[in-house]
Amino acid sequence: MKLVNDMTVWFLKRRFERIDQFKKNPVETQLRMFSELLETARYTEWGAKFNYGQIRTVKEFQEQVPVSTYEDLYPYIERVLKGEPNVLWPSQIEWFSKSSGTTNARSKFLPVSPEALEECHYEGGKDMMTLLIHNRPETRVFDGKGLSIGGTLHANPFDDYTQVGDVSAVIMQNLPAWGQIMRTPPLDVALMDHWESKLEKMATICSQENVTSILGVPTWTIVLLDQILELTGKKNLLEVWPDFEVFVHGAVSFEPYRDLFCQKYFPSPQVTYLETYSASEGFFAIQDDLDKVGEMLLMLDYGIFYEFLPLDEVGKQHPRALLLDEIEIGVNYALVISTNAGLWRYLIGDTVKFSSKYPFRLKVSGRTKHFINAFGEEVIVENAEYGIKTAAQKTNALVANYTAGPVYMGDGSRGRHEWVIEFTSEPQDAAAFNRILDESIREVNSDYDAKRYKDMALLPPLVHVVPPGTFYAWMGRRNKLGGQNKVPRLSNDREYLDDLLAILQEN
Template sequence: MSVLNEILSFFIKRRIERINEFMLNPHETQQEQFQSLIKKARKTEYGKRYGFSDIKNIVDFQRQVPIVAYENLYPEIERVLRGENNILWPTPIKLFSKSSGTTNAKSKYIPVSDESLESCHYKGGKDMITLYLAEHPDSGLFDGKGLSIGGSLQENPYNSRTQVGDISALIMQNLPSWAEYLRTPPLEVALMDNWEEKMSRMIDICSREKLTSILGVPTWTVVLLERILEQTGKKNLLEVWPDFELFVHGAVNFKPYRDRFQTKFFPSEQVNYLEIYNASEGYFGVQDDLGRIGEMLLMLDYGVFYEFVPMEELDKDHPKALTLDQVELDKNYALLISTNAGLWRYKIGDTVKFTSKYPYRIKISGRTKHFINAFGEELIIENAEAGITEACEATGVIIKDFTAGPCYMADDSKGGHEWIIECPQKPENSFDFAERLDASLRRLNSDYDAKRAGNLALQMPKIHFVEEGTFYNWMQKRGKLGGQNKVPRLSNNREFIDDLLEFTGLR
C-alpha cells in the first residue's frame, strides 16, 4: 500500500465515527436537520410565504407547507435560474443540475447550492469510500485511479453567469485538487458533450491507466467496457487493469447487469460492487454492507429532511406523509425531500422500501410514474427487474437493456404487456423465456397474478428480442446518450414501445 493510499484512507476513515452517530440516533439527527433547514430559510420568499418563522415542529411544517412536484415549484426555480436570490434558499445559487426528467419528456433544472454541493454530494462521495474502506481496510483503492463516467455542462439559457449540467459533471468540475488527481479521464475529456468522441478519447486514455475503480451508470459503463475489450483484444478487463477492485453503480438496478460484469468483464472475487443513491437533487444512500445487495444506508446528516408517503395516499388531495420514526419495513413509499438547496417537501419521483431499522436501510423500488397499471396489475419496476433477472438466470440469457408497456386487444377489454429486450444472443426458446418471466411476475405481484389467472384480463407477455446496440442507437436518436439519461423501464402508455417498434422496423 502506497503512502498516499495510507494517508487518504486515514483521513476518510475518521468520518466513520459521525456515521455511527446518526446510525445510533437517527430520529434525533433528522430532527436537527429539520430545525436547521427551517431556521436558515425562514427569511426567504418561500419561507415567508409559508410562515417558516412560526413553524415550531414537524406537525406545523406538514400543515403549513404543501407537497410539491417539479411542475409546482418551477415558477420559483425559473426565477432562481434567471438570477434572483433568496427565493427558495438564502445563499446565491450558482449551479443547476439538468435532469433528463424520466417522468416526463422535458428537462428539469434542479438548484445546487454551495451547501448542497459540499455537505451532501461531496460528503456522500467521501462516505462512500469511508464505508467501503471500513469493510476492506487493506484496500489499494488509492494506489490507482478511479474512472468517472459522467455527463457534460451546458449554458444556462436564462443566466450565463451560472453553470448548468448533469450532476456528475457539476461535481467533477468543482472537485478539490486532491480528488481530481485521483480520477480519470482529464476534465477536458470527461466533460465533452459529444458522447461518441468522448467515448473514443476515454477508451484511449483509460485503457493505459492503472485503474482500481469505476463510478458510473451500468448502462453506459457496459458500452465503454465492451469497446475497451474490442479495442484491446483482451479476454476480460482484469487483463487491462489487474489491480481493479471496485465498481460503484447507481441510477438503475444492477441486477440485470451483474452477471455480465462478474463473468465477462471482471471474472474474479477481487472485484467488489457497491451501490449508491445519488440523484440530481442530492446524495441519499450508500451501500454499507456489500453482502446486502440492493440495500443502502439512508444518509441522515446531509442537510436533507426526509418524509415518506404511503403509495395508497399519493393521489389524494392531502396525502399523509410519515417521518422516519413512523415508517414500516417492506412497504412502498414515495420519497419527499426538503433540502439545503431550497427544495421543500419535494416529490423526487422515486419510491423506496425500508429493509431494516437501526440502522435505516432502503432499497429503491421504482418510480412514482414508471409502472404499468393498464389492467389493474400495478406492476412496478422492482417487480419487472426481479422477474426479468430470474428469467435470465433460468434460461442463461444475458440482457443489456429492456423496456415494457401495455398491449391492448381490439376491444380494449383485455390485453397484456409488450417487452423489448436487448441481448447479445437471443434465447433458444423465446416462449420458454416468456413463460419464466410470466411465472416470476405472478409470484412477485399478487395483482398481476390475479389478472393473469385464466387469462382473465392479461395475456402472456409478448416479447421482442432485438439486436445488440438497439437501445444505444435509439437513445442516440432521441439525444439522450450518456450522463444521467436512462432507458425508461416501464411506461403505462405505449409512447416508448411504439417508438422503439417503429425504430427497429418491427411494426
C-alpha cells in the same frame, strides 16, 4: 502511491465515527436537519410565505407546507434559473442539474447550492469510500485512479452567468485539485458533449492508466468497457487493470448486469460491487454491508429532511406523510425530501422500501408512476403515450392496447425497449410507425435521446404486433378483467412482456 493510499484510508476511517453517530441517533439527527433547514431558509421568499420563522414542529411544517411536484415548484425554480436571489434558498445558485422525467418539459432543471455540493454530494462521495474501507480494510484502491464518466455542461439558457448539466458534470467541474488528480480521464475529456468522441478518447486514455475503481451507471460503463476490450484485444478488464477493486454503481438496477460484470469484465472475487442511491436532487443512501445486496443505509446528515408517503396517499390534496420512526418494514413509500438546495417537501418520484430499522436500510423499489429506467433513460408513461399517439396519427393507425419493457444488455449486445402493440387499425407503414415512435420519445425525453445516440447504448425499439383480443385474453388469465383494472403501460422488468409473448407462442 502507497503513501497516498495509506493517508487517504487513515483520513476516511475517521469519518466512520460520524456515520456511526447518526446510525445510533437517527431520529435526533433528522430533527437537527429539519431545524437547520428551516432556520437557514426563514428569510427566503418561500420561507416567508409559509412562516418558517414561526414553525416549531414537524407537524406544523406538514400542516403549512404542501407536498410539491416539480411542476408545482417550477414557477419558483424558473425565477432562480433567471438569476433571482433568495427565492427558495438564500445562497447564490450558480449550478443547475438537468434531469428528465417531467410531464410538461423535455428536461428538469434543479438548483444545486454550494451547501448541496459540499454537504451532500461530496459528503456522499467520501462516505461511499469510507464504507468500502470499513468492509475492505486492506483495500489499495487509492494506489490507482478512479474512472468516472461525466455528463456535459452548458450555459443556462435563462442566465449566461450560471451553468446547467448532468449532476455528475457539476460535481466533476467543482472537485478540488486533489480530487482531479485521483480520477481519470482528464476533465476536458470527461465533460465532452460528443459522446462518440468522448468514449473513444476515454478508452484510449483509461486503458493506459492504473484504474482501480469505476463510478458509473452500468449502461454507459458497459459501452466503455467493450470499447476498451476491443481497443486492447484483451479477454477481460483485469488483463487491462490487474489492480482493479471496486465498481460503484447506481441509477438503475444492477441485477440484470451482475453476471455480465462478474463473468466477462471482472472475473475475479477480488472485485467488489458497491451500490449507491443518488440523483440530481441529492445523495441519499449507500450500501454499508457488502453482504446485503440491494440494501443501502439511508444517510441522515447530508442536509436533507426525509418524509415517506404511503402510496395510497400520493395525489391527495393533504397527504399524510410519515417520519423515519413511523415507517414499516417491507412497505412501499413515495420519497419526499426537503433539501439544502431549496426543494421543499419535494415528491422526487421514487418509491422505496425499508429492509431494516436502526440502522435504517432501504431499497429503491420503483417510481410513483409506471416507467422504464433499465438504462438510466427514465421513460415515463407520458413519454410513451406521446410517442404512441404521434406515431399512430402520422401513419393512420388506431392503437387498442400496448405495453413495453426492457431488453437487457447481454454479452456483446445492446439493450433496447420491447413493445407489444395491439391495433384496431394497423399502420399503413409499420416501419414508419416504429421509427416515429422512437423519434417522438427522443423528442420529449433527453435521457432516452442520449442513450439512443447512434445506437451506442440502446438499439431502436423492437415492436411486436399482436392479434385483436390478445390483451383481453392476457388480462383474463391474470384475473384483471373489469373497469378498475388497467393494462400496465410500462414496466422496468420483463414480467408483463414475457407473459404476453408466451401467449403468442402458445397460439
